Amino acid sequence: MAVIAEPVAAQVKRSSLWSRAFESRNFLGAMFMVPAIAILILFLAYPLALGFWLGMTDTKIGGVGRFIGFQNFVSLSKDSVFWLSVFNTLFYTVFASIVKFAIGLYLALLLNERLPFKSMMRAIVLLPFVVPTVLSAIAFWWIYDSQFSIISWVLIKAGLLTNYIDFLGDPWNARWSVVIANIWRGVPFVAITLLAGLQTISPSLYEAANLDGATNMQRFRHITLPMLSPIIAVVMTFSVLMTFTDFQLIYTITRGGPINATHLMATLSFQRAITGGNLGEGAAISNAMIPFLVAAILLSFFGLQRSRWQQGGRD
Amino acid sequence: MSSVQIRDVRKSFGNFEVLHGVSIPIEDGQFVVLVGPSGCGKSTLLRMLAGLENITSGTISIGDRVVNNVQPKERDIAMVFQNYALYPHMTVAENMGFSLKLRNAGSDEINKRVKRAAEILALSPLLDRYPRQLSGGQRQRVAMGRAIVRDPQVFLFDEPLSNLDAKLRVAMRTEIKELHQRLKTTTVYVTHDQIEAMTMADKIVVMHDGIVEQMGTPLELYDKPENQFVAGFIGSPAMNFLKGHVRVNGVATFEGPNGVKLPLKSAPAGSDGRPAVYGVRPEHFTIADDGAEAEIVVVEPTGSETQVFAKVGGEQVVAVFRERHQFNPGDKVRLKPDPSVVHLFDEATGKRM
Numbered sequence: 001m002a003v004i005a006e007p008v009a010a011q012v013k014r015s016s017l018w019s020r021a022f023e024s025r026n027f028l029g030a031m032f033m034v035p036a037i038a039i040l041i042l043f044l045a046y047p048l049a050l051g052f053w054l055g056m057t058d059t060k061i062g063g064v065g066r067f068i069g070f071q072n073f074v075s076l077s078k079d080s081v082f083w084l085s086v087f088n089t090l091f092y093t094v095f096a097s098i099v100k101f102a103i104g105l106y107l108a109l110l111l112n113e114r115l116p117f118k119s120m121m122r123a124i125v126l127l128p129f130v131v132p133t134v135l136s137a138i139a140f141w142w143i144y145d146s147q148f149s150i151i152s153w154v155l156i157k158a159g160l161l162t163n164y165i166d167f168l169g170d171p172w173n174a175r176w177s178v179v180i181a182n183i184w185r186g187v188p189f190v191a192i193t194l195l196a197g198l199q200t201i202s203p204s205l206y207e208a209a210n211l212d213g214a215t216n217m218q219r220f221r222h223i224t225l226p227m228l229s230p231i232i233a234v235v236m237t238f239s240v241l242m243t244f245t246d247f248q249l250i251y252t253i254t255r256g257g258p259i260n261a262t263h264l265m266a267t268l269s270f271q272r273a274i275t276g277g278n279l280g281e282g283a284a285i286s287n288a289m290i291p292f293l294v295a296a297i298l299l300s301f302f303g304l305q306r307s308r309w310q311q312g313g314r315d
Numbered sequence: 316m317s318s319v320q321i322r323d324v325r326k327s328f329g330n331f332e333v334l335h336g337v338s339i340p341i342e343d344g345q346f347v348v349l350v351g352p353s354g355c356g357k358s359t360l361l362r363m364l365a366g367l368e369n370i371t372s373g374t375i376s377i378g379d380r381v382v383n384n385v386q387p388k389e390r391d392i393a394m395v396f397q398n399y400a401l402y403p404h405m406t407v408a409e410n411m412g413f414s415l416k417l418r419n420a421g422s423d424e425i426n427k428r429v430k431r432a433a434e435i436l437a438l439s440p441l442l443d444r445y446p447r448q449l450s451g452g453q454r455q456r457v458a459m460g461r462a463i464v465r466d467p468q469v470f471l472f473d474e475p476l477s478n479l480d481a482k483l484r485v486a487m488r489t490e491i492k493e494l495h496q497r498l499k500t501t502t503v504y505v506t507h508d509q510i511e512a513m514t515m516a517d518k519i520v521v522m523h524d525g526i527v528e529q530m531g532t533p534l535e536l537y538d539k540p541e542n543q544f545v546a547g548f549i550g551s552p553a554m555n556f557l558k559g560h561v562r563v564n565g566v567a568t569f570e571g572p573n574g575v576k577l578p579l580k581s582a583p584a585g586s587d588g589r590p591a592v593y594g595v596r597p598e599h600f601t602i603a604d605d606g607a608e609a610e611i612v613v614v615e616p617t618g619s620e621t622q623v624f625a626k627v628g629g630e631q632v633v634a635v636f637r638e639r640h641q642f643n644p645g646d647k648v649r650l651k652p653d654p655s656v657v658h659l660f661d662e663a664t665g666k667r668m
Binding site: 223 | 365366367387388392393394396398400402403404413414417418461465
């Protein structure tokens with residue numbers, strides 16, 4: 001009996017190597033993660049690493065670069081156009097984000113009320129978000145055109161102006177113009193997301209506050225704002241990141257002009273790397289954005305940390 | 316504390332009228348329970364009292380003041396919501412003190428009153444917790460604490476116990492009643508649970524399809540329901556109804572389904588031969604030789620009593636016995652309703668005869 005049984009047992013052991021592996025939670029877990037890891041490496045880690053590497057080289061289009069350490073950054077630090085683009089980017093991000101938040105919150109509060117044609121109004125609010133950026137940028141380009149601007153035309157016809165406004169020819173006009181275009185485009189995202197947040201607040205809280213004697217302003221201050229704060233943190237993080245890294249609007253409307261007055265770090269990076277052919281320098285400008293973005297993320301990370309009242313569990 | 320007068324109040328949502336002229340007088344310090352099946356308009360009426368819904372017509376007054384056009388916050392009422400509506404971002408103490416804070420009360424005053432309310436409700440150790448960290452019963456108590464801190468004219472409760480489990484519900488029922496006995500604040504309490512209504516109310520208002528079917532003390536409603544709806548709604552297990560005709564030839568009897576004879580103490584004048592509904596509460600059956608023949612279908616012992624489902628004249632009835640009869644399904648017994656406590660209702664109108 002024992003003599004016969006032994007080879008059978010060995011066979012069972014051998015054939016079960018694969019099946020045992022597929023029954024192992026660890027092995028299977030690793031297998032299931034392979035596609036996700038492959039995608040992350042291919043499309044996230046590799047480009048990021050390549051960007052870092054390029055920033056440390058003097059690669060030009062068509063040529064093989066040498067490693068030059070931080071030389072790109074050293075030369076950028078003496079480059080007034082680079083510093084101008086940093087200023088522009090911060091200016092663009094700060095003003096556009098603040099106004100987008102204010103208008104978005106206002107619209108969200110408005111759309112959360114009982115209004116006639118509510119769903120239609122919600123759809124209209126979403127429109128700027130639906131139109132392709134480049135398309136809306138071209139529309140703004142026409143609105144800001146020095147000869148055909150509808151704004152100038154209306155103001156002149158109304159007798160408020162005598163000359164056409166040079167929207168995109170003057171540095172500060174141009175800066176404000178692109179900020180406004182960005183606001184127009186970014187408001188729907190903020191408004192709709194905040195509206196979704198508002199709708200999670202139970203109406204009975206407002207009723208309770210009403211009975212407790214709260215005025216409209218007090219209801220906003222003591223109920224809406226604290227209840228909405230987690231959503232506000234998420235929305236503003238995304239809003240700041242998207243504004244900081246904006247490229248399409250600027251590139252279509254001004255291409256960074258006049259005299260680099262609207263160059264953002266993203267557009268300058270593209271101009272130096274692709275148009276100018278200095279891949280290494282362009283990559284370095286992109287890399288210079290990273291500290292700002294990390295700072296923004298960290299800020300929201302600590303802001304996002306769930307307050308004590310949101311944490312579950314007892315005790 | 317104040318009396319509340321509800322006079323011929325109507326409420327329409329668009330063209331749809333949900334309250335068809337409701338009048339309820341509520342005395343100072345009374346505990347009034349509005350009870351009825353869902354959709355009867357009881358919560359709407361409460362919300363109108365709170366000022367959360369407009370009054371289409373009629374008047375509601377609190378004390379001597381008609382409050383139809385008075386803002387909720389100026390009505391001096393406090394409400395406990397079904398879902399408690401505690402502010403999740405405020406601690407228990409902040410939740411309870413919120414209304415005082417809005418009225419610019421000093422922090423000493425707020426602390427004092429919150430502390431007192433917390434002592435009444437045994438919430439003192441929980442004052443620094445957030446609603447999330449509390450159990451259902453504790454949240455319920457915080458909601459009540461928020462109401463009593465304000466010392467309002469009227470308390471409103473909107474199905475406050477329906478989110479609690481059965482055992483806690485019974486405990487909280489007692490607690491609310493005790494609280495009312497202690498504070499003696501006029502209270503309007505909405506529920507769909509007739510047991511809550513029976514156990515807590517000074518006065519029950521039974522509502523159905525936007526009208527008041529009957530008002531009275533719990534026992535008045537139980538002993539003398541004005542119509543078949545109230546009779547069926549109040550009491551558990553529900554009253555048995557048997558259709559048939561009144562017969563008066565010498566003695567008044569009731570001829571039930573399939574000719575079953577049921578006893579009557581007396582018949583209203585001129586009711587001979589009239590189609591009617593015979594109502595008998597489950598506990599008013601006895602086993603007697605002159606009872607109606609019944610076949611037992613199901614026996615459900617609960618320990619303290621036994622519910623027996625049986626067929627009388629082909630209709631199923633339920634009887635409750637305190638004694639422990641040895642019944643088995645299929646047994647033939649004779650069930651006799653106590654004629655002094657049976658009810659007769661007009662078959663067409665459902666009104667008490």
